Amino acid sequence: MAQYRIGEFSKITGLTVKTLRFYDEQGVLKPSCVDPENGYRYYDAELLTRARAITLLRSLEFSLTEITDLLNRSDEESFDVLDILRNQQDAIRLQIARYQRIDAKLCQLFEEEQETRQMAKHETFAVEEKTVESQLVAGIRMKGRYSDCGEPFARIGKSLGRYINGKPLLLHYDMEYREDDADFEACMPVSKSIEVEGIDIRELPAGRCVSLLHRGPYEELRTSYAKAFDYVQQKGFEIQIPSREVFLKGPGMIFRGNPKKYLTEIQLFIVE
Amino acid sequence: MAQYRIGEFSKITGLTVKTLRFYDEQGVLKPSCVDPENGYRYYDAELLTRARAITLLRSLEFSLTEITDLLNRSDEESFDVLDILRNQQDAIRLQIARYQRIDAKLCQLFEEEQETRQMAKHETFAVEEKTVESQLVAGIRMKGRYSDCGEPFARIGKSLGRYINGKPLLLHYDMEYREDDADFEACMPVSKSIEVEGIDIRELPAGRCVSLLHRGPYEELRTSYAKAFDYVQQKGFEIQIPSREVFLKGPGMIFRGNPKKYLTEIQLFIVE
DNA sequence: CATACGGCCTCCAGTAACGGGAGAGTCAAC
DNA sequence: GTTGACTCTCCCGTTACTGGAGGCCGTATG
Incomplete structure (x- = not known):
């Protein structure tokens, strides 16, 4: 041997x-x-x-x-190869499905990123009027400083992360732009209405608004707001609360990114 | 804060x-x-x-x-989300492909197992005549005891494992059934001819043969050989060397399995 | 004869991303 | 004062190995 x-x-x-x-x-x-x-x-x-x-x-x-x-x-005697193969195949297919979900998620993120890049192509932005569709959102309203909005966003993300299907937005319930003690609501568009303690899920109405894209850090938002309000006054529109601020690209997405490239859309809703 | x-x-x-x-x-x-x-x-x-x-x-x-x-x-400045997402997606897709290959392999094993089960359904087997197609095999010829055939099989498997596409077989170059000092060749059907030191890859010719299925441990093969030789003599056939022994189900497959369920096909080739 | 080299041995540490548990300090309420 | 909830650090275990240190064994060479 x-x-x-x-x-x-x-x-x-x-x-x-x-x-x-x-x-x-x-x-x-x-x-x-x-x-x-x-x-x-x-x-x-x-x-x-x-x-x-x-x-x-x-x-x-x-x-x-x-x-x-x-x-x-x-x-x-009881040993059955077919059973074993089948079980293993089930396990393997679970893995395949898992990785395919990851792949789909990556695709989605990829597309979203490309879309916002498309939007950010212009050098400067002009005030324009547009119509916004209604959308289902999950919101947490609070008073305080805007910089504290990370927590409510995180809370929504934690409870409803699976159903988020759009960019985060902030609703401003004050008539003017305030720094401290502002009354605002952090919202996330969601695909499904699920009851969660402390989170208000509802349909955000459609409407016509004055829209302005803002590129750069949030500290400079005020100048863009001024531009938008100027336009509103010039046109003689009456503005509705809450106004909206959509974070197309910002630190809350995946990466902190470069604040100079942050992209925010200001939406002031017109009373018709 | x-x-x-x-x-x-x-x-x-x-x-x-x-x-x-x-x-x-x-x-x-x-x-x-x-x-x-x-x-x-x-x-x-x-x-x-x-x-x-x-x-x-x-x-x-x-x-x-x-x-x-x-x-x-x-x-x-140089940080590009799209690049990162793309890279990760590549990595994920590699994983998917890997698992899909495993899945395919499992499917294949599953089918093979089902086929041999189908063949083994009968209680007893009868000698029959059949025609066998030609097939490409990788073989290692040696002299010694049959129980030593594990090593050549393993050597073939190691070098050509990727291309094996059938059941292992043994070619017997002795005219009768011998225990010790037998002259035999361990063969594996392969899909591709690759030169490997010490392994002979060639086309095994097609031909007509007397075939008999044998169920049970190899020690009992002799009785099945006797039955097959009886048939040959009765019909007045002339037998060609080498004769073949195909291991449809045995310890060399995946699991040792139950020796009582081993399934071997004896093929004695007829000179026409 | 001494030594160098290759092959073999055991034991230890490290990997990735945590989870479990021990033993001890901290804090608020009752 | 004590209970219970919370926190801390430290260590071990997981999986399937890989790498390295330090040492034994057998042979070939100077």
Whole structure:
């Protein structure tokens, strides 16, 4: 009977010496005998089959414990290969589905990013009038400083993250732009209405508005607001509260990004 | 500025306390301040955004080191989200492809197993005559005992495992059934001819043969051989060497299985 | 004969992203 | 004063290995 030393056995099976020692320790593939003098491992030809089976099963993503178990039970009466293959296939397909969901998510993010880039192409932005569709949003209203809006956004994201399908927005319930003690509502467009404590889910009405894109950090928003309000006054429009501020691109998205590139849309709704 | 303790922050973000401490240690998400007296971590609302981003990126299978790096570089000029998303998508699609290959392999094994089961359905087997197609095989010829055939099979499997597309077979170059010092060749059907040292790849000719299925351990093969030779003599056929032995189901496949269920086909080729 | 080299051994550490648990300090309420 | 909830640090375990240190064994070469 041919006896191989670990190095030769490694070359034949394609398993590294380290791996073979590890398999020995784990009981998956024990050498046929071990020299008690120097501890050398010796493998015989019979073990090649087992090694092949292990390699195959590993390539099918079975764990070592599963493999050990399967190989030990494989001569039992109740042992059914088809069952095992089916189970493993189920597990593998779950993985495929998981990765496909990730892929879809990446696609979506990719498209969104491209869209906002398209919008941000212009050098400067002009005030314009436009009509906005109604949309379902989840909102948390609060008083305080705008910089505190991170928390309500995070709360919404936590509870309804799965259903968010648009850019975050802020509703301003004050007539003018205020720094401290403002009355505002952090909103996220959602696809589904789910009751959550402390979050108000409702349909935001459609309407006609004066819109202005603003590029740059939020500290400079005031100048854009001034431009928008100028336009409103010039046209003699009457403005409705709340006004909206849509964060097309900002720190709340994925990356902090460059504040000079932040993109925000101011929407002042017209009473008709 | 609202300061959250780790427990509250955990509830808001959905990250466990353990995870938050781990993120702190890894530098992915450091608390805004740490009480030097008691070591308590305090998180402020600003970090909620970062936590959200981390959760999102984790769900897209970015590693923590990647995330740290991305979040740190995200305000640089050269930072391009689209690039990053594309790269990650490539990585994810590799995973999908990998799992799909595994899935296909499982399907294949599944079908093969079902086929042999179909063949093994009968209680007893009768000698029959049939025509066998030609097939490309990789073989290693040797002299010795049949029980030593594990090694050549393993060697073929190691070099050509990717191209194996059928059941292993043994060619017998002796005129009668021998135990020791037999002259035989271990063969594997392969889909591609690749030159490998010590392995002979060639087309096995088609031909008409006397075939008999044998169920049970190899030690009992002799009785089946006797039956087949009886038939040959009765018909007055002349037999060609080598004869073939196809292992439809045996220990060399995946699992050792139950020797009582081993299935072997004896093929004695007729000189026409 | 000494030594260098390759092969083998054991033991330890590290990987990724946490989870579990021990043992101890902290804080507010009752 | 005490209870219970919360927090801290430190260490171990997970999976399937890989890498390295330090040392034994057998053979080939100077």
